[in-house]
Amino acid sequence: MHARVTRYEGATPDAVDDALETKKRVLPTEFGQTEGMKGTVFLVDRQSGTVVAISLWRDEQAMQASEGEATRVREEVTNPGETASVERYEVALLSVEQAGQVG
Numbered sequence: 001m002h003a004r005v006t007r008y009e010g011a012t013p014d015a016v017d018d019a020l021e022t023k024k025r026v027l028p029t030e031f032g033q034t035e036g037m038k039g040t041v042f043l044v045d046r047q048s049g050t051v052v053a054i055s056l057w058r059d060e061q062a063m064q065a066s067e068g069e070a071t072r073v074r075e076e077v078t079n080p081g082e083t084a085s086v087e088r089y090e091v092a093l094l095s096v097e098q099a100g101q102v103g
Helices: 012-027 060-065 068-078
Strands: 001-008 038-044 052-055 083-089
Touching: 001 060, 001 068, 012 038, 012 052, 012 068, 052 060, 060 068, 068 083
Parallel strands: none
Antiparallel strands: 001 052, 001 083, 038 052
């Protein structure tokens, strides 16, 4: 399994909820919506205005195949004044309680 971690920084703390909703509305978050995507996690730091989106992928090839669309969507959801940075990782351990969707 692989993960793409996208960090959006620069939203004002009072605008972080709007920034988060924009990203959740546009980024693929439903299983099967994007070939090979296994899940998503959104993290938010309301004090700094940072939103982190983590997408989980079946394998490196599936993640790489989604790069073009990921770049297009990232450009669409990065609000004025925000910056977006991307890192890619191999998932070494994943242990989660099966809780369904949160929030």
